[in-house]
Amino acid sequence: WHTSHVYFPGAATRPCADIDVLVRPGEFQRAGAALQAAGFTETRRTGRPPRSEWAPPGRPLTLRSLELDHAENPWWIDLHQSLDRWYFRGLRAGFEPPLWKTVPVETGVGHVHGLAQPLLTVFLAMHAAFGVRDVRLLHLIELVFVIRRDTASSSLTWRDLKELLTATGTARFAYPALELAARLAPGPVDPDTRRPLAGTGTARMRRVVDAIAGAGMQLPRRTLDERLMWACGARELLCNIGELVWPSDEALPAADVARLYLRRARMLVRGQNGLRSQAR
Numbered sequence: 001w002h003t004s005h006v007y008f009p010g011a012a013t014r015p016c017a018d019i020d021v022l023v024r025p026g027e028f029q030r031a032g033a034a035l036q037a038a039g040f041t042e043t044r045r046t047g048r049p050p051r052s053e054w055a056p057p058g059r060p061l062t063l064r065s066l067e068l069d070h071a072e073n074p075w076w077i078d079l080h081q082s083l084d085r086w087y088f089r090g091l092r093a094g095f096e097p098p099l100w101k102t103v104p105v106e107t108g109v110g111h112v113h114g115l116a117q118p119l120l121t122v123f124l125a126m127h128a129a130f131g132v133r134d135v136r137l138l139h140l141i142e143l144v145f146v147i148r149r150d151t152a153s154s155s156l157t158w159r160d161l162k163e164l165l166t167a168t169g170t171a172r173f174a175y176p177a178l179e180l181a182a183r184l185a186p187g188p189v190d191p192d193t194r195r196p197l198a199g200t201g202t203a204r205m206r207r208v209v210d211a212i213a214g215a216g217m218q219l220p221r222r223t224l225d226e227r228l229m230w231a232c233g234a235r236e237l238l239c240n241i242g243e244l245v246w247p248s249d250e251a252l253p254a255a256d257v258a259r260l261y262l263r264r265a266r267m268l269v270r271g272q273n274g275l276r277s278q279a280r
Contacts, residue, residue, distance in 0.1 A: 002114030003124075005107045007145040014142065015069040018053070018076040024097055025050075028081040035077065043076070048086040048248065049094075052079045083123060085130050085173065087230045088243035093126070093173045095119060099164075117150050118161040122170060128177035132208065133226055135180070137217055143181045147188040158190040171200040172232070176209050183213045205229040 004014035023031045032042065032052060039057035046052075054077040064070040084094030102113035115123055124146060128139035150156035165171040175197045182189035198206065204225040212219050219226065231240040247260075 001107065001112075002105050002120075003142055003146060006105060006114070007142070007149055011107075012069045015067075015138070016075075017073065018078045020078045020080060022080045022083065022100070024100075025081045028079070031079055035079065040077065048092075049080070049082045049084045051081065053077070054079060085126055086248075087130075087173075088240045089248050090239035091230060091236055093168070093170050095123070095168055095170075099168070117156040118164045121146055121150070121156060121161060122164055122168075122174050125174035125177040125181075126170060128180075129173060129175070132176050132212065132229075133219055133222070135212055135217060135219060137184075140177065140181045140184050140217065143177060144185045144188050147181070151188070158193045162193055165197075171197055172202070172205070173230070175201045176205060176229075179209050180213060180217065184217060202229060202232055204231075 001016070001019045004011040004016065008014040021031070028050070032054075035054045036042070040054040041057075042052050043055050044053040056075070056077070060072045060074055062072070063074065064072045082094065083100065084092050086092045099119060101116040101119055103116045105112050105114040114120065121143070124139070124143050128135070128143060131139070147156065151158075165174060178189055178197060179194065182194055201209075207225050208219070208223075208229050211223075211225075214220075227244060228237065228240050231237040
């Protein structure tokens, strides 16, 4: 919602299916009650990260368009009380409320705030990188637009960005998207920032980034590298493998987990789901 109104040529050129609303943890229940009073219905709640999804009253149920931000497409409000990302059991990264600096955003619907720099760039990079297995070109373009505009206006400096990455330990989680954005549109990412960032990622992560960039900004095939790319060290690797064996998503019923692994077993038998790493 923020970037579509500030950084894109027009709000409709940044398609989205939901509006992300961040509130402080102590106000999460009040915010949910306010949405309920306005006629919204809670459709899902997760604990990792803590958030809930709310459907508006009388919402359309039929998807009208994948390519355009169609007025009749279904949409939701995602209510967040955290800027954390959960990668697998034992590994999460994010930003505590004292770091939640904001700026006023004009959207024509009232007084709202968006994330301030450098938090905005780092959070967008982590968001894009988190879904790297299904990387969306739109997320990389969004990152390029934000960096270009705010470095030109000096509201984003690379020194501040590096300080935030160091202070929060989020460099390796932002690295894949920043590197892919740099390869997509050479110039926006500062070379003196880009080079050290590569050293924060794992070797598996760098191979995945190379594979995506080499295949036209899409992951050519699922590999063990991609499944284990976030793990650094023996402990995290074991935790990551444990997540593959049994997902920790509390919103996934046991019956669905069983069906998921039955499908994976069939794919393995048929040779449709390779577990080998990319060729080095």
